[in-house]
Amino acid sequence: MARSPVRELSVQSIESLSPHMKRVILTGESLSDFPPNQASAYVKLAFDNPVTPEKPLLRSYSVVDCDQAEQQLIIDFAVHSEGEDQGPAARWLEQVTVGDSIPVSGPGPTKLVDLEADWFVLAGDLTALPAIRANIEILPSDAKGYVILEIPHQDDQQSLGLDAASIPEGLEVIWMVNPHPGKQKGLLKETLAGLTRLPGKPYIWAASELNSVLEIRSWIDEESLAPRSSRYISSYWQLGLADEAHKVQKKQRLAE
Numbered sequence: 551m552a553r554s555p556v557r558e559l560s561v562q563s564i565e566s567l568s569p570h571m572k573r574v575i576l577t578g579e580s581l582s583d584f585p586p587n588q589a590s591a592y593v594k595l596a597f598d599n600p601v602t603p604e605k606p607l608l609r610s611y612s613v614v615d616c617d618q619a620e621q622q623l624i625i626d627f628a629v630h631s632e633g634e635d636q637g638p639a640a641r642w643l644e645q646v647t648v649g650d651s652i653p654v655s656g657p658g659p660t661k662l663v664d665l666e667a668d669w670f671v672l673a674g675d676l677t678a679l680p681a682i683r684a685n686i687e688i689l690p691s692d693a694k695g696y697v698i699l700e701i702p703h704q705d706d707q708q709s710l711g712l713d714a715a716s717i718p719e720g721l722e723v724i725w726m727v728n729p730h731p732g733k734q735k736g737l738l739k740e741t742l743a744g745l746t747r748l749p750g751k752p753y754i755w756a757a758s759e760l761n762s763v764l765e766i767r768s769w770i771d772e773e774s775l776a777p778r779s780s781r782y783i784s785s786y787w788q789l790g791l792a793d794e795a796h797k798v799q800k801k802q803r804l805a806e
């Protein structure tokens with residue numbers, strides 16, 4: 551992300567969207583010049599670093615929406631399952647209350663599909679759901695393809711903000727339950743591999759745990775399904791590693 555202003559925001563509201571997803575609305579006067587139409591772009595939230603307080607720990611989150619006039623920035627957080635290793639963002643989410651402040655930088659570029667494609671595949675876990683939702687919202691009403699969402703519990707299928715009326719009829723939405731995110735790296739890929747291919751050029755958008763997206767990328771290459779210009783493949787986290795270490799792995803393994 552290019553150097554961008556750091557906005558000091560405060561928590562306006564916290565709402566549970568499903569057992570494993572919380573919506574936090576941040577507010578602050580500095581949002582009045584936040585650029586418009588940034589759904590799917592990421593911002594970086596700065597969390598306290600207990601070891602080196604002068605170096606906050608940065609974590610990326612997708613913009614759900616930003617209303618400049620109302621000075622509201624909406625972020626949806628995946629709630630990591632109990633007993634899992636907790637990083638600074640997960641700990642913050644557990645304890646956050648209205649009025650807490652948080653520095654936010656960004657946004658980075660939007661992560662949107664190429665609407666020139668003939669059909670679309672959007673795949674990911676809960677961390678990708680906000681960006682996938684933003685992509686569904688820009689698709690034309692006659693768009694065709696598949697949305698594959700890996701969720702920790704079937705109740706996470708409810709109330710995730712995907713209004714049935716806004717989903718093109720030709721887009722099949724497939725929900726898959728994986729109670730231990732990151733632990734079945736082949737799940738998304740196997741589902742993708744079982745889909746009936748549609749005529750023409752696809753655009754494939756996939757974001758999830760690193761090993762899961764590496765599986766997807768290998769499969770796309772083996773099948774010569776979509777050239778690099780017709781895909782967005784990104785890891786949003788890595789099982790067992792804090793984001794600082796994940797970024798190093800992501801650079802090495804996704805750049806290969």
Ligand SMILES: Cc1cc2nc3c(=O)[nH]c(=O)nc-3n(C[C@H](O)[C@H](O)[C@H](O)COP(=O)(O)OP(=O)(O)OC[C@H]3O[C@@H](n4cnc5c(N)ncnc54)[C@H](O)[C@@H]3O)c2cc1C
Nearest residue numbers: 611612628635637638639640677787788789790791792793
């Ligand atoms: C471009 C981009 C956009 C993103 N958008 C969103 C978003 O909108 N919403 C969202 O919730 N996340 C999003 N993420 C993912 C989020 O940044 C990571 O999950 C981040 O690692 C969480 O930080 P943490 O401090 O909780 O954990 P870290 O300190 O990074 O890691 C600590 C431990 O938690 C584990 N962990 C991290 N993430 C998860 C997870 N999702 N499930 C289970 N265990 C996990 C790690 O494996 C590690 O063991 C996005 C990431 C990127 C790169």
